[in-house]
Each structure stands twice: as structure tokens, then as C-alpha cells.
Amino acid sequence: MSNDRPTSTHWADINADKIIREKGPKEHYTCASGITPSGTVHIGNFREIISVDLVVRALRDKGEKVRFIYSWDDYDVFRKVPRNMPQQELLETYLRKPITLVPDVLGDSESYAAANEKNLEELLPVVGVKPEYIYQAAKYRNSDYAEGIKTALEHRDVIRRQLNESRTSDLPDDWYPVSVFCNKCDRDTTKVTGWDGDYGVSYTCESCGNEETVDLRKTPGVKLPWRIDWPMRWAYEGVDFEPAGKDHHSEGGSFDTARKTSKEVYGHEAPVTFQYDFISIKGRGGKISSSTGEVISLADVLEVYTPEVTRFMFAGTRPNTEFAISFDLDVLKIYEDYDKCERTYFNKPDNDKALKKWEKQARIYELSQVDEVPETMSYQIQIRYLSTLLQIFSGNVDRVIEFLGDVKPDQVDRLKARAACAWNWVKNFAPDDFTFSLRAEDASPIEVSEVETKALKLLAEKIEAHMDSCDEKEFSTHVYDVARELEIESGDFFPVVYRALIGKDKGPRLINFLYIIGKDKLLKLLGKY
């Protein structure tokens, strides 16, 4: 990648420029993201990760070196047992303990947190996101943050003042900027009773009555509350950029206080940031009940959208705009938008005015790719058509490719990935009108009237006589001739044909559909009348 690319107006590039401008020249820039794995990581959380990834790419495209870190806040407290989990009674005994100690009741991972972490970590490379993971439980339990915690204790009064500025009720005088997991029972139901001015913190546990003084350099149990933890880590890792959800970006919100703490306590200017909006879900009602607490994860999205198209939705939308990920008919449109963007990319205009529009689309296309930008276009095929083909060939992609005939070798993998998504969509989300399956060749004939029998017979004859020698348009006249010769309305004729073929009154546009099914199969299906 080169430094001399034209100025881009894509938001990722604008933010990259901003980072360089505000943080000055650096050997490398640190971009951070992170969430708590205290539940299934959902697609809304993914927006943060992908947003950082896009900015990271923009920085790298400018020739900068970037460290992309992803912090798992797995030393968070287990506050509530999720409704949709088994073994509720067992899980209840872990309340107030760090989530990294809660067992994985759904699988065989080390812990509840680890299970959630693993699910996402395995999937992120699929969409081209490869951060360096930081596990906060491990860092805290290893006392890596001992100095940061000590610094917070030393600036206890400053921090209290900063937090009080945006609180309705002031923190008490005996407040300490730390929280402690009891050494005996692992719960955070503790009260800090003193600090020796150095590394010693005393506490009593309200659950088990334990009372002791621990050394920050040795204890696994002391951590910082969120609003202090965040700026401490900015300083610890030297974070230059980290976006956050709208819940953080408000006066008095956590980014606001963290900014102050970062500067005054840790001597680190807050990172460049932006606010990203929420993601909503469309077209999944009925399938997944929201009342069960089930959330839509990246894995769910990837069932229906290819990695490129998934990236495309995020790269093509400004972060502070709310948008919906659809599972209904909008899926067709999203794929069409992506294909249009791709065609644009491969058809660079030669006049300046068109070039300006082209550059924006081209940038979105580049950022949508999982790895490097392909040298050739994908096989352009609408999901609508692809799903018809798949249904005729019972989901067998190889036969679809064989039928299409003109798929180039370097397009096969991408087409297969798209077909897998299309097939999932047809099976799980497509409206009933959209789905069909061809009747088996040995199925018993449907019940038809005398004139309908004649119609099907005559259609078979037309197919036998003309299908091979006509193009679709020409052949269509022969099909209409059937209705005309028997003096039945086409509105009555079509449903019979569909019933004989797929057992429904409606189906894909008939002429094209007949060609896809092919002469041999048609004659077998219609031959029994």
C-alpha cells in the first residue's frame, strides 16, 4: 500500500487521518476495542470490533504500523443468571464472582467467559478481523496492573472529585477506587477498609466474614471499577484510538470521566474516539423469540451473509447511524447493492466527475474484502436466481455451477460461499412464496381434470418438439399456444403446471423455470398425464 493515494472521504480514512493528526507521528498506533464476555457476544458488539478493524486498515493503507488490541473484560462480575441458561441453581451460586470462574454449563470450555470468548475468536478471522487478544482476568490476577491500581489509590481524591462531578450522590469519604474479590469466597461483596499508602489493601468480606490485608503485587483479587479501569488501560497500552457505544458517549458518561482520569491521574491523553450507534434486527420474528433472551450473533449473520457482504454493511454505513440487519427479503437487496458496488469497482470511469463518485464506492469495496482485493469480479448472480437454482438441485452447489456453465475457476469459491448463504436463507428465512421443491419423478400424479390433463400432455409435446431448438422467448410462444389451443385462460393454465411440477399454485417465472429444470426431467414429470 502506498502513501500517495488520493484523499478519501470514507469515514474510516477520515478517522485514520484524525488519529495521525492528533497523536502526531508515531512508530506505531494502538487501536483498541473490547467488551465483556458476560453473555453471548452479539452483532451489536461486533460493530465495535469491525469499526476498529476498518480504521486499523485505513491506517495501514496509509503506510502506518498499527497494534490492534482487543480486551476481554473477563474479570467482570457475574451479576445475573441469564434466563436461557440451563442449571440455573448451580449458576446462582456463582453470583458476584468473576465471570472467568463461572463454569461453562453449555459446553466444555474452561469457563463461561472463555466459551463466549472462543465463539467470537474463532469467527473473527472469517471476516478478516485479527486483533491481539488481551484477557483482563489474567492480567489482573497476575498483578500486571498493580502499579496502575496503586496510582489510582494515590489519586483517590482526584478521582472521587472527577466522578462526583457527574454523580447525583457523592461518593463517601471512605471510598476507595478499587474493588476486591474475596480471597476466600471469590465474591466481590467486600468493603475496602484501608490502604497503607503503598501496596497493601485491607478489606472485609460481607459474605464469608474474611478479613485481611493483601499486597497488590501478589494478590489476584483487586481490580479497578470500570470507570477507572478503562483509563488505566489506555495508559498501560498507550491507546490512540478506541470508539465506544452511545451509552458511553455522553456528558457524565464513562468516556467523559475516563478522559479526565486518563489525563489527570495517568498522564495519558484520551484516545481519539467516535460514537457508534446500535444495530437492530429485521425479519427474524417468529423464528427466534426475543423473549427467550436469545440474541443475534455474528455466527447468525454469517449464515445468511457472506463475510464480504457482512463487512460491506458496516463499511458502507457511517458508524453513528443506526441500521438494521435484515433476514427478510431485504437480503436480496443487500446482495444486489454489494454486487453493484463490485461492478463499479471493476469499471473505473475516465472522466473526473464520475471518478469522484467511483472512489467512494471503490473504497467501500476494498474495505469490504476479507483479505486482499480480488483481481477479478465475482460471478454476478442474484440471490433470487441462485436460490431458485439451489431449490431445483436440492442444494447441490456443484450441480448449480455445472448448470451455469460459465463460472470461471477463480470464481468458484466465492460462488460456493454465496450459495451456502442463499441456501440457508431459503431454508430458514425466505417467505413461503419463495420456497418450493420439485416433485419427485416417481411421485404419484396430482389430481387433474380432463382439460388439465390435455394441457399437461400438450405442454409435454411442445417441450419435446421445441425446447431444444428455441430460445426462451421463442419457446414462450409455444407455451402460450397450449392455453390458446385448448381455449383455457392462462390464469388457469399456469397453476396446473406449477402444481404438476412443485405442488404449489405459484412458482418462479415459468419459462425460465422450465429451462432450468430441463427437458428430461420435465418429460418425466409431465409424462404421467
Add this chain to the structure above:
RNA sequence: GGGCCGUUAGCUCAGCUGGUAGAGCAACAGACUCUUAAUCUGUGGGUCAAAGGUUCGAACCCUUUACGGCUCACCA
């Protein structure tokens, strides 16, 4: 109460660093003996929420107002 975001064609929105208002859908007209929101061609359509300001020039920058949404103030 504070903050953030939004208000552009009938609908959904683009328009990102000030330079002749755009797309998709809808509508309308035409074509096709044609049902997966069917396809193709063409047309019409906006006081850019309102008012004021800066500027040679404002949808875009500033101020105020109205309406809508979100968010913070307990925890993360």
C-alpha cells in the same frame, strides 16, 4: 435536567472536509400473449424542519427555535 444524533422527493435514505440537489422504491406513461415486491424503457416530483447570521456562493459553517429519537446521572 445535561449531552449526543436526526429533520433532504409520497417512502427509505445518499449527499463527510461550501461550488448547478441524487439513488432505490412508490407514482405516472409506454413495451412484453409473461406471477416469486415480474422485467425493460421513459417522465414527473424537493422553500433541503423554521428563522437569522458568515460568505462571491450554504443542505453543508455559526446562533436561536420547533419536532423526533437516543443516552447519562446506580453498575459495567
